[in-house]
Amino acid sequence: MPTAYVTAPPEAAADIARTLVEERLAACVNRVDCDSTYRWEGEVHEEREVVLLCKTTDAGYDALAERVVDLHPYDVPCVERFEEDDVFAPFAAWRADVVGPE
Template sequence: MPTAFITAPPDAAAEIARTLVDERLAACVNRVSCRSTYRWDGEVHDDEEEILLAKTTDNAYDELAERVEALHPYDVPCIERFEEDDVLPAFAEWRGDAVEAER
């Protein structure tokens, strides 16, 4: 099962996280404050962001990524997929139930 790594400005992160859980695209979304230094349009930026770690399933990942793109204020949002090689079976079961129960 994958975890989506997403970055977003703080004022958008809460809505994205809540929507993903409300719509059963993620079982849980952790929000971690951070500062990001990056190059955009030929300039280096240093901004406050939040890292969103969205726990999802293989079946829901593509829809989750599309939903984040629709909600996200950036032209090119950071959405990366991480596969887990080792996860506690009880956690994997809970995540699957939370996302897939009504899909």
């Protein structure tokens, strides 16, 4: 099962996280404040951002990634997939139960 790693500006992060969980695209989204240094359009920027760790399923990942792009204020949002080889079985079962159609 994958976790999607997403970064977002602080003013958008909570809404993105809540929408993903409400729409059953993620079982849980952790929000972690961070400072980001990145190059954009030829210049180096430093900004406050929020890392969103979005717990989803294999079947749900593509829809989650598409929804993040729809909701996100950036032209090119960071959406990366992390594969998990070893997940606590009860957690994996819970996640599989709450992601997707009811």
